[in-house]
Amino acid sequence: MTFHFEGRKIQAAQGETVLDALLRSGEPVGHGCKAGVCQACLVRVQSGPVPPKARQGLALPVAEQGGALSCCLKADEALDLQPFREEDLPWVAAKVTRVRHLSPDVIEVKIEADLAVRPGQFLRVKGEGMERAYSVAETTGSLHAFHIRLIPGGQMSALWAQVQPGAALTLQGPFGRSVYDPAHPDRPLLLIGSGTGLAPLWGVLNDALAQGHRGAISLYHGAASSAGLYYRDELEAMVGVHYVPCADAVTDPRDRPGSPLAQALQDHPDLTGYAVYLCGSPGLVNAAQRQCFLAGADMQDIFSDPYVPQGVKA
Amino acid sequence: MSTLFEQIGGEAAVDAAVNKFYRRVLADDRVNEFFEGVDMERQAAKQKAFLTMVFGGPHNYTGKDMREGHRHLVQRGLNDSHFDAIVENLGATLKDLGVADDLIAQVAAIAETTRDDVLDR
Ligand SMILES: Cc1cc2nc3c(=O)[nH]c(=O)nc-3n(C[C@H](O)[C@H](O)[C@H](O)COP(=O)(O)OP(=O)(O)OC[C@H]3O[C@@H](n4cnc5c(N)ncnc54)[C@H](O)[C@@H]3O)c2cc1C
Ligand code: HEM
Numbered sequence: 001m002t003f004h005f006e007g008r009k010i011q012a013a014q015g016e017t018v019l020d021a022l023l024r025s026g027e028p029v030g031h032g033c034k035a036g037v038c039q040a041c042l043v044r045v046q047s048g049p050v051p052p053k054a055r056q057g058l059a060l061p062v063a064e065q066g067g068a069l070s071c072c073l074k075a076d077e078a079l080d081l082q083p084f085r086e087e088d089l090p091w092v093a094a095k096v097t098r099v100r101h102l103s104p105d106v107i108e109v110k111i112e113a114d115l116a117v118r119p120g121q122f123l124r125v126k127g128e129g130m131e132r133a134y135s136v137a138e139t140t141g142s143l144h145a146f147h148i149r150l151i152p153g154g155q156m157s158a159l160w161a162q163v164q165p166g167a168a169l170t171l172q173g174p175f176g177r178s179v180y181d182p183a184h185p186d187r188p189l190l191l192i193g194s195g196t197g198l199a200p201l202w203g204v205l206n207d208a209l210a211q212g213h214r215g216a217i218s219l220y221h222g223a224a225s226s227a228g229l230y231y232r233d234e235l236e237a238m239v240g241v242h243y244v245p246c247a248d249a250v251t252d253p254r255d256r257p258g259s260p261l262a263q264a265l266q267d268h269p270d271l272t273g274y275a276v277y278l279c280g281s282p283g284l285v286n287a288a289q290r291q292c293f294l295a296g297a298d299m300q301d302i303f304s305d306p307y308v309p310q311g312v313k314a
Numbered sequence: 315m316s317t318l319f320e321q322i323g324g325e326a327a328v329d330a331a332v333n334k335f336y337r338r339v340l341a342d343d344r345v346n347e348f349f350e351g352v353d354m355e356r357q358a359a360k361q362k363a364f365l366t367m368v369f370g371g372p373h374n375y376t377g378k379d380m381r382e383g384h385r386h387l388v389q390r391g392l393n394d395s396h397f398d399a400i401v402e403n404l405g406a407t408l409k410d411l412g413v414a415d416d417l418i419a420q421v422a423a424i425a426e427t428t429r430d431d432v433l434d435r
Binding site: 032033035037038039057059289290293299300302303 | 328332333336337340341354355356357358359360361362363366367371372373374375379
């Protein structure tokens, strides 16, 4: 029998796993335990039967995008597969519908694009000879919103600084796993972010509330100065959210001084059973991943998006 | 007679152990440098693969896989003392979970069979 992988016909024996058939055909698929645990052999299923075991333990958005473990797929004529390469997602046209300032250096850009995105995921935006990632703070049907910090001297920032309603954009996505999971409505949520790291957190937060989340929700937002803490009034007014603004240079008496991570861990020293969302500067996010894990949050419940600058090689 | 993997509690035991074990490892200054900068999201699956293997569960890793998978760590100085520390953390995790001593000894014995491959000798 045969099945399809990237348009090619792959020969398989009756009862053979997809992974074994791919490896025998010389396809360069990743693999490890070959027993449905290590997730190294992920492929994308366009069509065909997927047993539950092939999706066990996968992040929600990965499973939604057709991800499946090839070591747990039985070869089947009906299977049409692709490598799970996120960069293969199509680019789509989008239009800017609204631009407004949220703070002196952060703008909200609303766009219209035919893309199904979950709040908290991110999209890639094409610039002039470059691409940059932006998190989705809001999404309703085909309308999505970004929060974008205008960085002096930044290549994409220079384009954003001039963007007007009606402008055409080219986007790819969605990417990322930092989304609200409605399967756990009672667990406490801890959201920690800096700067426009608030964008995905705002998305997750509103999604959680809209889906009737019952556990406590705490948001620690940090910025260099009090003036950078955009959405302050909206967050303070939100029912069911414990909002803690933090700034390195405090000029507003409502703000706590210092890092949102330190403040969050001071208030929540034991994170057993929490889901934790971390977004913003890579220094903060990487430190927070480790510290939140050591404080008791489980690996699979820590969702993070470090805003690694793409214009500079790491 | 059920297998060691079944006696320990199968996949549920792996799920119960994985965070406790990795938390111990990251808090252990003897070995945590080897896990520095390793992505947390991918770790859960890899650590589960490790535990499934030493619990005697289903896997298809070969000695060659273990050799290649840890060679970059051997180049960074991975040696017997680190190996012993991992086995110690594993035992302590299982004890925490109430696993019987004789089962822990069997897990340690499985880990032991991989020593020369992991240390690339
Ligand atoms: C997954 C992901 C999600 C992201 N989501 C968002 C988002 O929602 N909103 C948003 O505003 N940005 C977001 N970013 C960052 C964004 O992709 C760009 O890196 C950022 O807009 C800068 O691009 P640029 O072309 O203007 O600057 P570049 O020309 O790439 O860089 C110019 C200079 O600015 C420095 N720099 C870059 N980023 C920062 C920064 N954040 N703080 C300080 N200095 C910096 C660079 O090191 C460089 O020296 C995200 C990044 C990732 C990886
Ligand atoms: C006790 C015997 C050991 C066994 C059976 C073992 C097994 C494994 C397995 C199955 C994986 C996952 C491979 C994959 O599919 O990607 C792995 C990865 C890894 N192991 Fe081990 N291991 C052992 C000892 C050690 C020791 C002593 C260290 C270091 C102190 C170590 C550090 C690592 C690291 C850093 C990774 C890779 C993580 C990554 O790439 O993300 N291991 N090991």
